[in-house]
Structures are given as structure tokens and as C-alpha cells.
Amino acid sequence: MAQQSNNVDVIIIGGGVVGCAAFRRFTLMGARTLLLEKGGDILSGASKANSAILHTGFDAPPDSLELDCMQAGYREYVDIHTKMNLPLLKTGAIVVAWNEEQLAELPAIVHQAHQNGVTDVRQINASEVYQREKNLASGALGGVWVPGESVIDPWSAPLAYMTQAVKHGGQYRFNCEVQAATFVDDGWRLSTSDGEYRAKLVINCAGNYGDLIDGLWRHPEFQIKPRKGQFLVFDKPAAEKIEAIILPVPTPTTKGVLLSKTIFGNLLLGPTAEEQPERDKAEVNETVLHQLVEKGQRILPALTDYSVTATYAGLRPATEKKAYRIFDYPENQWITVGGIRSTGLTAALGIAAHLETLYRERFPALFALAPPAELTWPQMPMLSEYSARDYTCAGNGGIVCHCELVTRREIEAAFDSAVPPECIGGLRRRTRVMMGRCNGFFCSNNVAEIINGRFENTLVTGKVT
Numbered sequence: 106m107a108q109q110s111n112n113v114d115v116i117i118i119g120g121g122v123v124g125c126a127a128f129r130r131f132t133l134m135g136a137r138t139l140l141l142e143k144g145g146d147i148l149s150g151a152s153k154a155n156s157a158i159l160h161t162g163f164d165a166p167p168d169s170l171e172l173d174c175m176q177a178g179y180r181e182y183v184d185i186h187t188k189m190n191l192p193l194l195k196t197g198a199i200v201v202a203w204n205e206e207q208l209a210e211l212p213a214i215v216h217q218a219h220q221n222g223v224t225d226v227r228q229i230n231a232s233e234v235y236q237r238e239k240n241l242a243s244g245a246l247g248g249v250w251v252p253g254e255s256v257i258d259p260w261s262a263p264l265a266y267m268t269q270a271v272k273h274g275g276q277y278r279f280n281c282e283v284q285a286a287t288f289v290d291d292g293w294r295l296s297t298s299d300g301e302y303r304a305k306l307v308i309n310c311a312g313n314y315g316d317l318i319d320g321l322w323r324h325p326e327f328q329i330k331p332r333k334g335q336f337l338v339f340d341k342p343a344a345e346k347i348e349a350i351i352l353p354v355p356t357p358t359t360k361g362v363l364l365s366k367t368i369f370g371n372l373l374l375g376p377t378a379e380e381q382p383e384r385d386k387a388e389v390n391e392t393v394l395h396q397l398v399e400k401g402q403r404i405l406p407a408l409t410d411y412s413v414t415a416t417y418a419g420l421r422p423a424t425e426k427k428a429y430r431i432f433d434y435p436e437n438q439w440i441t442v443g444g445i446r447s448t449g450l451t452a453a454l455g456i457a458a459h460l461e462t463l464y465r466e467r468f469p470a471l472f473a474l475a476p477p478a479e480l481t482w483p484q485m486p487m488l489s490e491y492s493a494r495d496y497t498c499a500g501n502g503g504i505v506c507h508c509e510l511v512t513r514r515e516i517e518a519a520f521d522s523a524v525p526p527e528c529i530g531g532l533r534r535r536t537r538v539m540m541g542r543c544n545g546f547f548c549s550n551n552v553a554e555i556i557n558g559r560f561e562n563t564l565v566t567g568k569v570t
Contacts, residue, residue: 109276110137110139110276111300111301111302111303112302112303112304113136113137113138113139113276113302113303113304114131114136114137114138114304114305114306114471114472115131115136115137115138115139115304115305115306115307115308115472116138116139116140116141116293116295116302116304116306116307116308117131117138117139117140117141117308117310118141118283118295118307118308118309118310118311118318119140119141119142119150119309119310119311119312119314119315120140120141120142120144120146120147120148120149120267120277120279121147121148121150121263121310121312121449122148122259122262122263122266122449122450122453123310123312123442123445123449123452123453123456123457124140124142124147124310124311124312125140125147125263125264125266125267125270125453126178126263126266126453126454126456126457127308127310127442127456127457127460128140128266128267128270128275128277129266129267129269129270129275129457130454130457130458130460130461131308131457131460131461132269132270132273132274132275133269133270133273133476133477133480134461134474134476135473135474135475135476135477136306136472136474137274137472138270138275138276139275139276139277139278139302139304140267140270140275140276140277140278141277141278141281141283141295141297141302142277142278142279142280142281143280143281143282143283143298143314144279144280145279145280145527145528145530145531146279146526146527146528146530146531146534147263147264147267147524147531148260148263148534149530150312150313150314150420153260153419153534154334154336154387154417154418154419154420155259155334155419155447155449155450156336156363156365156373156375156376156447157256157257157258157259157365157367157368157373157450158198158254158255158256158257158350158363158365158450158451159179159182159193159254159255159256159257159450159451160175160179160254160448160451161175161176161179161218161223161226161251161253161254162175162176162179162221162222162223162451163214163217163218163221163223163226163251163253163254164214164217164218164221164355164360165221165448166427166428167217167220167221169428169429170428170429170431170459171428171429171448171452172221173455173459174429174452174455174456174458174459175448175451175452175455176221176222176455177452177454177455177458177459178451178452178453178454178455178456179253179451179455181454181455181458182257182262182451182454185482186257186262188482189265189269189482189483189484189485190484190485190486190487191257191258191261191262191265191485192257192258192261192368192487192488192489192491192492193255193256193257194255194256194257194366194368194489194491195255196254196255196256196348196349196350196365196366197250197251197252197253197254197348197349197350198250198251198254198349198350198351198352199229199234199237199238199248199249199250199251199349199350199351199352200214200248200249200251200352200353200354201234201241201245201247201248201351201352201353201354201404202245202246202247202248202354203244203245203246204246205246207246207354208246208247210354211228211247211248211249211354212228214226214249214354215227215228215249218249218251223251223253225252225253226249226250226251226252227249227250228247228248228249228250229247229248229249229250230247231245231246231247231248233248233250234247234248237250237348237349238347238348238349238351240346240347240405240406240407241351241404241405242403242404242405242406251352254349254350256350256365256366256367256368257368257450258368258369258488258489259368259450260534260535261485261486261488261535262450263453264485264524264534264535265483265485266453266454267524268483268485268522268523268524269480269481269482269483271523271524272481272483272523273477273480273481277524278297278299279527280298280299280527281297281298281299282297282298282299283295283296283297283311283318283321284296284297284298284321285321286307286318286321286322287322288322288437288438291305292304292305292306292438292471293305293306293307293438293439295307305438305471305472306438306439306440306464306468306471306472307438307439307440308439308440308441308442308460309439309440309441309442309443310442312422312445313329313331313384313385313420313422314329314384315327315329315422315430315441315442315443315444316328316329316424316443317329318441319441319443322437322439323434323437325441326430326432326441327424327425327426327430327443327444328424328425329384329422329423329424329443329444330380330423330424330425331380331381331382331383331384331420331421331422331423332378332379332380332381332420332421332423332446333377333378333379333380333381333387333418333419333420333421334375334376334377334378334379334418334419334420334421334447335375335376335377335379335389335390335393335394335397335416335417335418336373336374336375336376336416336417336418336419337373337374337375337394337397337398337401337413337415337416338367338371338372338373338374338413338414338415338416338417339371339372339373339374339408339411339412339413339414340371340372340411340412340413340414340542341370341371341372341490342411343371343372343407343408343411344366344367344370344371344372346372346405346407346408347364347365347366347372347405350363350364350365350366351363351364351365351404351405358378359378360447362374362375362376362377362397362400362401363375364401364404364405368488368489368490368491369488369489369490369509369537369540370490370491371414371415372408372411374397374398374400374401374408375397376419376447377393377397379393380423381420384420387417387418387419387420388418389416389417389418394413394416398413412542414541414542415540415542415544421446421447422443422444422445422446423444423446424443424444426444428444429442429443429444429445429452429456430442430443430444431443431456431459431460431463433463433467433468435467435468435469438468438471440460440463440464442456442460483523486515486518486519486535486536488536488537494510495512495514495515496510496511496512500514501513501514501515502514502517505538505548505551505552505555506536506537506538506539506540506541506545506548506552507541507547507548508540508541508542508543508547508548509537509538509540509541511536511537511538513555515536515538516532516536516538516552516555517555519532519535519536520559522535526560527560528560529556529560532552532556538552539552
């Protein structure tokens with residue numbers, strides 16, 4: 106990392122996927138950029154729990170900023186993923202109609218997709234649905250085939266954006282909560298739990314806390330209304346029972362529950378959509394999860410033969426409007442990125458490009474730009490079940506986590522990287538260690554030995570008295 110400084114050109118508040126993408130974009134523009142994250146690692150908030158789908162934007166609101174950012178983000182990810190060793194599993198998706206009312210909605214879905222420029226989307230009959238997905242429950246009346254939908258790694262992608270920024274001089278602070286914001290002289294002074302920081306431009310990407318961060322200096326123009334989504338992860342053999350992402354016909358209030366392979370080889374079912382007032386509690390509910398299992402089994406009866414190996418819940422930063430809430434305040438040298446919900450993983454790179462356009466077109470030149478003459482492309486660890494993994498290569502130090510086939514070399518490499526983990530959650534996300542069906546029961550002692558005091562709060566192993 107470059108020499109640490111508390112006085113920079115740009116401060117990004119929030120280390121979710123959008124914050125990481127904005128951090129990368131402004132660093133590569135040549136600005137001295139600093140990312141502040143209140144959690145102990147990136148993806149500590151809304152971004153840590155999602156369906157990991159790279160969306161084409163076929164069902165996004167036409168002529169919207171969300172659509173523009175999604176499709177720009179999609180194109181950029183496809184363009185750069187091989188340069189940073191990021192996976193892309195091209196599965197396609199089928200929107201399945203199970204009754205006459207849903208069947209009647211399919212032509213409108215195709216029309217909207219074409220209106221959005223996704224012209225390879227087409228309606229298919231029930232015969233083709235079952236030709237593509239032979240294990241679906243009986244009763245499907247038809248569907249919409251969306252060939253461009255894909256699955257990616259929801260953790261390695263943001264880490265790649267962050268890493269590229271750091272390799273070009275970007276700085277970051279974890280466990281750094283912004284508590285006050287004061288405009289002084291020609292820029293901002295941010296008071297945090299880790300001291301004071303100064304910047305000419307602030308970009309608020311604080312997710313579920315975005316309105317509260319804006320509230321430090323003005324009356325916010327939006328209100329976060331957290332929406333919880335609960336997910337189930339089935340054991341890896343279950344993923345063989347589907348080929349494409351299985352989507353429901355959406356309703357006016359929700360896109361509904363989907364089935365999808367994960368990049369890690371499991372099968373994912375979810376999310377729910379539950380409004381709640383708490384911004385920091387994403388708890389799973391046994392009754393809701395049981396209902397989710399039943400819903401999944403009605404779509405894919407073979408799920409009765411497979412066990413659930415993990416459950417998780419995430420909070421999406423919904424607002425009083427469905428649209429993205431991106432506001433620029435040139436006279437105040439501040440940009441706010443709010444209301445980025447389930448499409449944020451796809452749209453992140455596009456949002457970052459939009460922020461660059463906003464700055465260049467609407468703000469005065471607040472600082473000199475010195476872009477790198479040549480870009481460095483960091484190589485991320487390959488965690489995809491559908492690609493070559495380190496456990497097949499010589500000299501890997503042996504497999505530490507047998508559920509996820511994580512090697513000692515992969516764990517050591519995470520600590521030696523440009524953005525090393527600073528907590529056990531960060532190590533899990535970077536390597537998949539302890540994230541398999543045993544949840545670390547068999548490998549935690551070996552993991553603790555490798556960590557060897559590198560975390561302030563490490564694993565407890567052995568007999569506890």
C-alpha cells in the first residue's frame with residue numbers, strides 16, 4: 106500500500122461492492138483516494154449476501170439510470186474478468202410461468218427485454234422449458250429464455266476492484282466509522298472512530314447507512330428502509346438438478362424466489378423479501394426458511410433428496426422509491442449513492458463510471474489527476490467449482506478445508522495479498538475455508554494454526570474450560 110495519508114483528494118465512505126468499484130475508478134483516474142469502512146473488512150454490510158447473478162438488465166426499468174448502470178457494469182465485467190482471473194459461469198435463465206395469469210405476462214417480459222436492448226430474449230413453450238430443465242415440477246406452462254444471465258463470485262469481484270485500486274496507490278481503513286462531517290476551507294473534514302480525515306470530494310456509498318451519513322451535514326433526500334432477504338444453500342450435488350437460473354414471473358412488489366447454481370458448486374434458493382426497521386440485524390428465521398424449502402421443493406421436487414448446508418440473510422438498502430438514489434452536490438463537493446439494491450453487484454462498475462462522468466461534467470476541477478501510465482491487473486484466487494483450482498496443482502501445501510478443497514497455499518496467499526484479511530470472516534470470503542457443509546468443524550484447528558495470532562480475535566481451538 107502507498108504511504109498512509111489522512112489528507113486525500115477523494116474519500117469513499119463504505120466498502121461494499123459499489124464503494125469498492127468507486128474506489129477503483131477514482132484511483133485509476135489518478136485521484137488520491139481513500140476508502141473508509143466501518144466494518145472489519147469489505148462487504149461487511151449489504152453486499153455480503155446476494156444471489157451473485159450478473160444480470161443483463163432484461164427486466165430493469167426502461168430508460169432508467171439503473172438499466173444504464175447495469176448494462177455498463179455487465180459489459181465492463183465481461184471485458185475485465187479474465188484479466189483478473191475472475192470467474193463467469195454462463196448459465197442463462199428461464200422465467201417460468203406456472204399458471205395462466207403468469208403465462209399471459211410473458212409477452213410483456215419479452216417486450217421489455219427487447220426495449221432494453223436485450224434482443225436475444227424470447228418466449229418458449231412448455232416443451233422447451235422441460236427440454237432445458239427436465240427436473241422441474243410438472244405444470245409449467247411456458248417461459249422466457251434469457252441466455253445472457255450468468256453467475257459470478259460475489260466476493261472475489263469486489264476484492265479485485267479493491268486490490269487493483271490499492272496496487273495503484275489507493276488507501277483504505279477498516280473499523281473506521283464516520284461520525285461527523287464538516288465542510289472546512291476547501292474540502293471536508295470527517296471525524297471517525299479512527300481519527301480525522303480530510304478530502305476535497307466525498308462519495309457516500311454507505312449502503313444501509315447512506316441516509317444517516319448524508320444526515321451528518323444535510324437533510325437526506327431519501328430514507329433507507331431495509332429489506333431482508335433470506336437464502337438457503339443446498340449441498341453441491343443438488344446443483345446438477347438445474348442447468349439455468351430458474352426465475353419466477355415477478356410481481357409489482359418483488360422479483361420473487363429463484364433457484365441458481367452458485368459459482369462454488371452449490372444450489373441457491375431465495376431470497377425472501379421482508380421489510381424491517383433494523384439496519385444491522387440480518388437474522389434467519391426458522392419458520393420462514395421452512396416455508397422457503399417447501400417453495401423450492403414445489404419448483405424442483407428433487408430438492409427433497411438433498412440437505413441444506415448453509416443459511417444466510419442479507420439486508421438490501423431499499424428506499425421509498427425503487428429507483429437508484431444518486432445525488433450530486435457540486436457546490437458541496439459531495440456525491441451520494443443510495444438505494445442500490447439487488448442489482449448492485451452487476452451495476453457496480455457501471456455506477457462507478459457514472460460517478461466519474463458526474464464529477465467530470467458537473468464539478469469544478471477539485472484536484473489534479475495523475476492516472477497511471479500502465480494498469481496492473483491483479484490475479485485473484487480462483488474459487489469457482491467450474492474452473493481449475495489450486496488443490497489440483499503441485500506444491501499447494503495440502504488441503505486444509507476438505508469441504509471446499511482449500512489449500513494451505515491459498516490461505517497463506519490471502520495473508521500475503523495487497524488487501525489481507527483482518528478478521529476470520531474476511532479470510533473465509535477470500536478462500537472459502539470453513540464455509541462448507543461442516544462449517545469448520547473438522548478444519549478449524551488447522552486454520553487456527555495457520556492464522557497464528559494474525560487476528561486480534563482469533564479462533565478458539567482445543568478444550569475450553
